[in-house]
Amino acid sequence: MIIEVLTTILFFITATFVCLGYGKLFANLFSIKIKISLGEIGIYGLFFLGFLSISLHFFFPINYFVTSFICLFGLYFFVAKKIDLFLIEKKNFLIFIFLIPTLILFEYHADYFWYHLPYVNITSENKIIFGLANLNDNLGYGHLWYDIITLFNLPIIQTKYLSIVSIVFLFFFLIYLKDEYLFHKENIVRIFILFSACLILLIYKNSKDYGSEIQVNLIYIICSLKIILFYNIENKVEKEFLIISIIILFFFSILIRTNSIIFFPLIFLFLVLNIKSFLYITKTKKLLIFFLICFTLIYLVKNLIISGCLSYPVYNTCFDFVDWGIGYEQAKLKFYHLSAQSKGYLVWLKNQNYISDNFDFYIYRDNLNFISPEKYINEENWIKHWWLYEYDVDRFLNIIYFFLLTYLITFVFSLKYGFKKKSVLKKKFFFLILFMLPIFSWLLLLPQTRYGGYGIIFSFFCMLTIILLEKFKRINFLPIYIIISLAFLNFEYKNIERILANLDLLNKDLNENFFEYPFMETNKIIINKNFNLEVTELSFGQKERLGEPLYCYDTKGLCSSTIRIKCINNIEIKNSFIYITPDKNKCSNLIDKFLWY
Numbered sequence: 001m002i003i004e005v006l007t008t009i010l011f012f013i014t015a016t017f018v019c020l021g022y023g024k025l026f027a028n029l030f031s032i033k034i035k036i037s038l039g040e041i042g043i044y045g046l047f048f049l050g051f052l053s054i055s056l057h058f059f060f061p062i063n064y065f066v067t068s069f070i071c072l073f074g075l076y077f078f079v080a081k082k083i084d085l086f087l088i089e090k091k092n093f094l095i096f097i098f099l100i101p102t103l104i105l106f107e108y109h110a111d112y113f114w115y116h117l118p119y120v121n122i123t124s125e126n127k128i129i130f131g132l133a134n135l136n137d138n139l140g141y142g143h144l145w146y147d148i149i150t151l152f153n154l155p156i157i158q159t160k161y162l163s164i165v166s167i168v169f170l171f172f173f174l175i176y177l178k179d180e181y182l183f184h185k186e187n188i189v190r191i192f193i194l195f196s197a198c199l200i201l202l203i204y205k206n207s208k209d210y211g212s213e214i215q216v217n218l219i220y221i222i223c224s225l226k227i228i229l230f231y232n233i234e235n236k237v238e239k240e241f242l243i244i245s246i247i248i249l250f251f252f253s254i255l256i257r258t259n260s261i262i263f264f265p266l267i268f269l270f271l272v273l274n275i276k277s278f279l280y281i282t283k284t285k286k287l288l289i290f291f292l293i294c295f296t297l298i299y300l301v302k303n304l305i306i307s308g309c310l311s312y313p314v315y316n317t318c319f320d321f322v323d324w325g326i327g328y329e330q331a332k333l334k335f336y337h338l339s340a341q342s343k344g345y346l347v348w349l350k351n352q353n354y355i356s357d358n359f360d361f362y363i364y365r366d367n368l369n370f371i372s373p374e375k376y377i378n379e380e381n382w383i384k385h386w387w388l389y390e391y392d393v394d395r396f397l398n399i400i401y402f403f404l405l406t407y408l409i410t411f412v413f414s415l416k417y418g419f420k421k422k423s424v425l426k427k428k429f430f431f432l433i434l435f436m437l438p439i440f441s442w443l444l445l446l447p448q449t450r451y452g453g454y455g456i457i458f459s460f461f462c463m464l465t466i467i468l469l470e471k472f473k474r475i476n477f478l479p480i481y482i483i484i485s486l487a488f489l490n491f492e493y494k495n496i497e498r499i500l501a502n503l504d505l506l507n508k509d510l511n512e513n514f515f516e517y518p519f520m521e522t523n524k525i526i527i528n529k530n531f532n533l534e535v536t537e538l539s540f541g542q543k544e545r546l547g548e549p550l551y552c553y554d555t556k557g558l559c560s561s562t563i564r565i566k567c568i569n570n571i572e573i574k575n576s577f578i579y580i581t582p583d584k585n586k587c588s589n590l591i592d593k594f595l596w597y
Helices: 001-031 039-058 064-080 091-103 110-123 144-148 165-184 189-202 214-230 234-255 259-272 275-284 288-308 328-342 343-353 358-364 373-379 382-389 392-416 429-445 455-468 480-506 584-593
Strands: 523-526 534-537 557-563 569-574 579-581
Touching: 001 039, 001 064, 001 091, 039 064, 039 144, 039 165, 039 214, 039 234, 064 189, 064 392, 091 480, 091 534, 110 144, 110 455, 144 165, 144 234, 165 189, 165 214, 189 214, 189 358, 189 392, 214 234, 214 259, 214 455, 214 569, 234 275, 234 288, 259 275, 259 429, 275 288, 288 429, 328 343, 328 373, 328 584, 343 358, 343 373, 343 382, 358 480, 382 392, 392 455, 392 480, 579 584
Parallel strands: 534 557
Antiparallel strands: 523 534, 569 579
8 A cells, every 4th residue: 555655656756757847848949938837837748748649659659668768758858957846846845745645546537447548558559540439439539638648658557547647737737826826916816826726626626537627627727817917917028928828728728628619719819809919929939830730730630540530529520531430420420419418418308207317318219209419409498408407507606606605705804995996897897708708608519617617617707706806905815815725625635535435445355446447347358350450349248238338448459349349340450550440321320329339
């Protein structure tokens, strides 16, 4: 147990140093000379690692040799550039100590054994695979985060600690907030930072919820903070860097999850308002712009190879003429189901008594009066149903309640200082407009809090609260400090509670999903030899219900479900690349009938 804890901490420190090394390299390559937070450098390091991973994967498997070389070079660059005494710096060290409980007996994300780990295993064993998504269409999403964590699949420890890289991202985020808080004295900046830390600590208490979801919310909050900083500083060089960093971070969020496009209205309007500076940057930072264009093209080619789409499951980006591709119809079916589900489709079916639980959907879809996901979105008043039934509405309202309560308490404590004569609301009204626009894109496209919604809802109501508080001649920060202290304590308490619960399970040898990988039941495994390459088939066991995912877990080689295998025509090797060719009609029919397989 002690060795396990020490290994976990050592991995965390190693990953942190590697990211900082590549972040510094990225800053040097693109002449970012302004002094920036080490937290931000670390995030740029993760961004640059994503570029390296997908670029190398066209030519090599991302095996132990590649990952070891990449990590050793990052550590070398960290040491060679003498990137401060990072953890020895007192405040960074305190954040590190604070996050240690998240590392101990950490748990895996719900989708980790479904497609996170299988993607890493396949990427580690093979060069990029043409039609990879035909094995499991979740592998075709193209999320850059899985390419990043693949680089930390190292000898001896292997894939066991990959989930910790998400905690490293949170570490960088908290360091960035700390640095900006200490550097800036403006109330609007400091309150936004305090509330940001408070929100994240209250929402993301358990690292198993991080996956590839926490990053986009954190990036949106950073972008929002940078926009606030932009209008509160005068230095032209710093303003230009803020624009550059917002562009990079927005681009990074899109690569991590395509649905980060919901952030577009904020970024677009901000750039339009500062069009002269933006155009100046495009002229003076040609190398950076060229890099971003190349990164975009490489990312799109990668997506096209693994799925036949530029951005699966956005069906308009899919090409039927690509032999190995998933195809337009299958992508459309998946797109509408995911979209409808985010807009209250399944909970509406339950409340209308069409189904009793999610698993009944597979029975209901054979009903003559079946209301398809596409029909639900196009013909039903889904906004009304979403508001009435969807669980995300409660999360949405909890953020509003949080700010309402905080404002009322701070209002009472600040009342003795009196009000300013000039209206602050009118002066800073455009901030509300900026942060309001993404609410509409979020609501219309993907109204789920975990995929960017937390950041969007938080930023708007946080800014509204700050503006209302700035009506006072002086703000009493005591209630805010008390609230964030309680958030810190709650974060630690929940993690310690989880550790104790997992320790109890560990003593009972019930340690799957947090200490050891689960094992597949041997009676569910079929080795398919009908193709030129062997494929591990997963069949339904006695415990499964139609609708439950079939997990490949830590299976090596190609792995798919028995249902999915039925629509694959061929798996072969051409010019050292694996090609998986589907029967598009069969596959679209199968995904229509058996969504998750």
